[in-house]
Amino acid sequence: MVAAGRVARVVIDSALPQLDHFFDYRIPDELEAEARPGVRVKVPLRTAGRIADGYIAEIAADDDAFDGSLSPIESVVSPVPVLAPEVWSLARRVADRSAGTANDILRLAVPGRQVRVEKAWLAEREAAAVKAGSKVTPTAPSIAEPAVRGYGKRVLEDAVLQHERLALDAIPRLAQLPDGSWVGEWAVTLATLATGCWSRDESAIIAVPDYRDLDQLAAALTAIAPAAAVARVDAAQSNPDRYRAFLSALSGPRIVIGNRSVVYAPATRLGMIVVWDDSDPLHAEPLSPYVHTRDAALVRQELQKCALVFAGLTRSVEVQRLVELGWVTEVSPERAVLPKVVLTANQPAAEPVARAARIPSTAWQAARAALTGDRGDPRGPVLIQVARPGYAPVLACAKCGQAARCNRCDGPLGQSRAGATPSCGWCGALATDWHCDNCEHDRFRMVTVGAGRTAEELGRAFPGVRVIVSDGEHSLQTVTDAPAIVVATRGAEPIAAGGYRAVLLLDGERMLARETLRVAEDCLRWWSNAAALAAPGAPTILVGVSGALARSFATGRTSEYARTELADRRALRFPPAVRLASITGAADVVAETVDAVDPGSLIDVLGPAPHGDGQVRSILRFEYAKGQEVAAAVRAAYVRNATRRRRAPAGKSGFRPAPSLRVRFDDPDIL
DNA sequence: AGCACGCCGACT
DNA sequence: GTCGGCGTGCTC
Numbered sequence: 001m002v003a004a005g006r007v008a009r010v011v012i013d014s015a016l017p018q019l020d021h022f023f024d025y026r027i028p029d030e031l032e033a034e035a036r037p038g039v040r041v042k043v044p045l046r047t048a049g050r051i052a053d054g055y056i057a058e059i060a061a062d063d064d065a066f067d068g069s070l071s072p073i074e075s076v077v078s079p080v081p082v083l084a085p086e087v088w089s090l091a092r093r094v095a096d097r098s099a100g101t102a103n104d105i106l107r108l109a110v111p112g113r114q115v116r117v118e119k120a121w122l123a124e125r126e127a128a129a130v131k132a133g134s135k136v137t138p139t140a141p142s143i144a145e146p147a148v149r150g151y152g153k154r155v156l157e158d159a160v161l162q163h164e165r166l167a168l169d170a171i172p173r174l175a176q177l178p179d180g181s182w183v184g185e186w187a188v189t190l191a192t193l194a195t196g197c198w199s200r201d202e203s204a205i206i207a208v209p210d211y212r213d214l215d216q217l218a219a220a221l222t223a224i225a226p227a228a229a230v231a232r233v234d235a236a237q238s239n240p241d242r243y244r245a246f247l248s249a250l251s252g253p254r255i256v257i258g259n260r261s262v263v264y265a266p267a268t269r270l271g272m273i274v275v276w277d278d279s280d281p282l283h284a285e286p287l288s289p290y291v292h293t294r295d296a297a298l299v300r301q302e303l304q305k306c307a308l309v310f311a312g313l314t315r316s317v318e319v320q321r322l323v324e325l326g327w328v329t330e331v332s333p334e335r336a337v338l339p340k341v342v343l344t345a346n347q348p349a350a351e352p353v354a355r356a357a358r359i360p361s362t363a364w365q366a367a368r369a370a371l372t373g374d375r376g377d378p379r380g381p382v383l384i385q386v387a388r389p390g391y392a393p394v395l396a397c398a399k400c401g402q403a404a405r406c407n408r409c410d411g412p413l414g415q416s417r418a419g420a421t422p423s424c425g426w427c428g429a430l431a432t433d434w435h436c437d438n439c440e441h442d443r444f445r446m447v448t449v450g451a452g453r454t455a456e457e458l459g460r461a462f463p464g465v466r467v468i469v470s471d472g473e474h475s476l477q478t479v480t481d482a483p484a485i486v487v488a489t490r491g492a493e494p495i496a497a498g499g500y501r502a503v504l505l506l507d508g509e510r511m512l513a514r515e516t517l518r519v520a521e522d523c524l525r526w527w528s529n530a531a532a533l534a535a536p537g538a539p540t541i542l543v544g545v546s547g548a549l550a551r552s553f554a555t556g557r558t559s560e561y562a563r564t565e566l567a568d569r570r571a572l573r574f575p576p577a578v579r580l581a582s583i584t585g586a587a588d589v590v591a592e593t594v595d596a597v598d599p600g601s602l603i604d605v606l607g608p609a610p611h612g613d614g615q616v617r618s619i620l621r622f623e624y625a626k627g628q629e630v631a632a633a634v635r636a637a638y639v640r641n642a643t644r645r646r647r648a649p650a651g652k653s654g655f656r657p658a659p660s661l662r663v664r665f666d667d668p669d670i671l
Numbered sequence: 672a673g674c675a676c677g678c679c680g681a682c683t
Numbered sequence: 684g685t686c687g688g689c690g691t692g693c694t695c
Contacts, residue, residue: 010695016672023695046694047674070695643692675693682686 005062008035008073010043011088011102013053017635017642020101022057026070035059035073038081038088040113042074055083055106078118080247082110084266090300091264097299097627098665099581099635100289108287109264114243121247145199146224148192150185152334157196160272160307165328167319168311169559171337172532174499177223182478182495183216184532190274190311191220194255198229202271202306203253207262207293209280211236212477216495217257217276225255233258233265260285260293263300272307273297279316279518279525281668290664294318313528313558317521317569318576320562330559338556339503339531342366342541353461358454363504363541370501370538371465371483378535380501381484383493385530386454387507395422399441407434415446454506455487470494490526499535508545517574517671520549520565524558578603579624580670581634584617585661589641593661594618596637601626619670634663 009022025043027035035041037056045052051074062070083106091105148156150171159166170186177183194204208214214234221230231248233256249256249266256265260283263273275283275297283293294310301308310319310328322328344362354364366382373379395404395413404413404422411426413434422431422444435442446453459467466484470476476494479486483501486494490511511523523545531540531553542550552561570577583593590608599605603621611617622630641661 007695012694014672018692019672019694025695043695045673050673050694052694068695673694676691678688678690680686680688682684 007060007062007070008041008056009058009060010041010054010073011057011083011106012043012045013055013103013106015101015103017101017639020095020103020639023054024060024070026072027059028072031073031076034076034079036079036081037085038083039079040077040082042077044071044074053077055088055110057083057088058085078113080118080122080250082113082246082250082266084250086270086300086304087264087266089303090296093299093303094291094296095289096635097295097631098289098291099631099638099663100291104288105264105291108261108285111242111246112239114240117240117243118247121244121251125251143195143199143226145196146192148189148196150189150333150335150337151331155334156189156193156331159329159331160193160196160309161200163271163305163307165301165308165322166310167315167323167328167330168309169315169330169332170311170313170532171333172313172339172528173337173536174495174533175220176498177219179223181219182497182499183220184495186276186311186313187213187216187220188224190276190309191217191224191255193272193309194221194257194274195225195229197271198225198253198255200271201253202269203249203267204255204272204274205262205265205267205270206255206257206274206276207260207283207297208257208276209259209282210491211259212475213276214257214259215477221255221257229253229255231256231265233262235259235261263293263296270300270304270306272309273301274309274311277312277525277529278310278319279312279314279521284668288662288664290667292666292668295666312525313532314521314525315559315562317562317566320559320566321576324563324566336556339528339534339540340537341531341554341556342539343546343550343554344541344543345546351461353457359458359504359506360543363506363543366502366539366541367485367504368462371462371485378501379483380481380498380535380538381479381486381496383496383500383503383530383533384454384458384485384487385490385493385503385505385507385526386487387510388489394447395444396447397436397439397441398443398445400436400439401445402436402438403447404431404434404444405437406431407437413444415444455485458485458487468494490530493530493533495533496535499538500533501535501538503530503534503538503540505530505540505542508542508550512545512549516669517569518668520561523549524553524561527553528558573603573621574671575666579622579627579630579666581620581622581630581663581665582617582667582670583620583634583661583663584611585615587616589661590616590618593634593637593641593663594620597630597633601629601633631665638663 006027007024008027010025012019039056041054042051043054087109091102095102095105173185174182175185175188197204231245231254233245253268275293278294285291323330344360347360369375369377370382406424408429409426411424413422413431415422455467455469468484468486470488470492475492479494479496481497505527534540583590607618608616
């Protein structure tokens with residue numbers, strides 16, 4: 001093929017679904033050298049003068065191309081191939097699978113260009129290349145592969161080496177790093193595996209749900225891997241830092257760590273993808289097309305044939321399904337490490353102070369033993385896990401018991417601090433002269449008790465003991481090993497040096513009262529994650545919950561629970577036994593979209609049901625095998641809708657109407 | 672998104 | 684006659 005016959009297949013950087021396909025451009029002679037796959041380009045679109053940004057996805061021969069005359073590429077923005085070919089295929093596949101646009105995925109995959117950072121990086125590369133040219137062999141990583149502990153000799157290492165897919169049961173205990181700090185053992189396990197990849201000159205990607213996890217992982221890596229081997233990519237970084245990390249991942253094998261969108265990071269010779277704690281809701285991408293980290297990781301593994309590790313202290317029902325299909329293989333610790341779990345009923349304690357703090361006797365005694373050492377146990381901090389943040393998040397009328405509502409907007413009233421004036425959770429208005437709608441009474445009673453309140457009562461019970469509160473708003477990463485009462489909302493538990501001497505899970509009953517499909521799974525995860533913060537042999541006390549769920553937690557058989565849960569979902573034809581897609585929007589648009597799908601590829605259609613603001617929602621239910629065709633049909637309807645329906649002229653008001661059609665596949669919170 | 676094209680109502 | 688409304692469609 002002749003050089004002049006080459007065309008650039010460009011993906012236009014635009015949110016418009018109707019532009020979500022290749023546009024072919026001629027490569028002018030003067031750009032021949034720079035026009036490489038993955039580079040950012042500027043291209044004319046429609047009329048001369050209108051210039052769009054885009055990426056060259058591929059270079060192709062002119063034969064099968066567009067049968068009009070090709071416009072030339074306007075310019076190559078920079079020579080850096082920011083869109084690696086495998087990331088492009090991943091974006092395309094993931095978008096198609098979820099009836100979205102590749103651009104929506106690219107927005108997560110490729111950070112905005114930072115010219116200064118990029119120039120510095122290019123200069124550095126140039127310098128390195130000159131050096132290499134002057135007879136220095138490119139340096140391969142020069143560290144030995146570290147051994148993973150706790151899983152049997154080379155069991156994990158070999159599985160990763162052979163690029164297998166694994167469901168890894170993490171070890172529920174803490175580990176101390178050489179610098180004296182403490183992290184979850186899981187962080188050491190994953191850091192060790194990733195460093196193993198890197199020592200073989202391969203990249204590893206590790207996606208964790210939140211920043212607290214990311215910090216633990218980064219700390220564990222610091223102890224094992226050279227700093228230059230690690231690229232941390234997260235949204236909280238400044239744009240230049242983020243771009244620096246991105247370019248670093250592009251430069252050679254790295255251990256790339258970050259939150260959910262790190263699954264799309266560029267990676268030289270990708271050896272392994274790890275998803276830590278895949279049932280954490282933070283792995284569900286809130287931006288269209290709402291692709292879960294787990295699903296993106298599965299697609300990427302299939303494309304690149306690297307190792308894939310779903311690791312967690314508990315197993316998600318989704319991963320359990322993959323295990324039962326034989327798609328992933330279970331790996332458990334060599335010796336079971338079981339937190340010492342005690343179940344106790346919610347009967348009030350004899351001690352008045354304990355009763356005020358609504359802590360049953362067993363739990364109370366464990367806490368007291370840890371704080372005072374009165375049983376001869378080692379003294380140390382006690383973790384108290386509660387369901388809700390705040391002081392008294394929900395208030396009711398003291399006389400008739402009706403929930404207290406804002407007199408202005410009917411929002412729920414709550415109290416943020418002892419003695420504070422209650423305020424509305426919706427409009428924020430202070431309820432200064434509140435009266436009950438029902439009985440006109442004007443005094444409140446607390447219905448749920450938040451972390452702050454519990455802390456206050458416990459503090460009174462143990463004079464002289466420090467009370468520490470960690471919740472979503474003010475979360476602490478660590479506490480020392482000094483005796484202290486640490487009241488934390490689920491997910492915000494600090495790590496105690498050496499582990500907690502007792503862990504009290506207080507609000508299990510309330511956590512279980514939520515009406516979602518995933519309550520049981522969520523509770524197991526919250527409890528297990530807290531129990532893993534206990535010191536060896538220290539008790540974890542689950543208050544007021546009994547039954548199969550509590551038993552599987554107490555016996556450490558959480559994956560067995562995932563199995564029964566999956567069996568139930570199969571019987572009900574609920575996800576993840578089947579797949580769902582929700583279609584939300586104006587009634588006619590939703591109907592049109594649903595009609596575009598061949599009924600033969602669906603199990604059924606639920607709805608349409610009203611879904612707020614004059615919109616409706618229909619839910620399509622289908623088997624995994626039909627995913628391809630359902631997504632294709634929905635995507636076609638979505639594109640058609642975007643071209644046919646114009647946004648109502650904004651007029652003078654400036655109000656933008658909601659998008660007329662929203663499509664979401666596999667929404668974890670749908671039922 | 673923008674912008675052109677095109678097919679019907681009010682106008683010098 | 685034709686100026687211009689915005690519904691419809693296209694962008695390599």
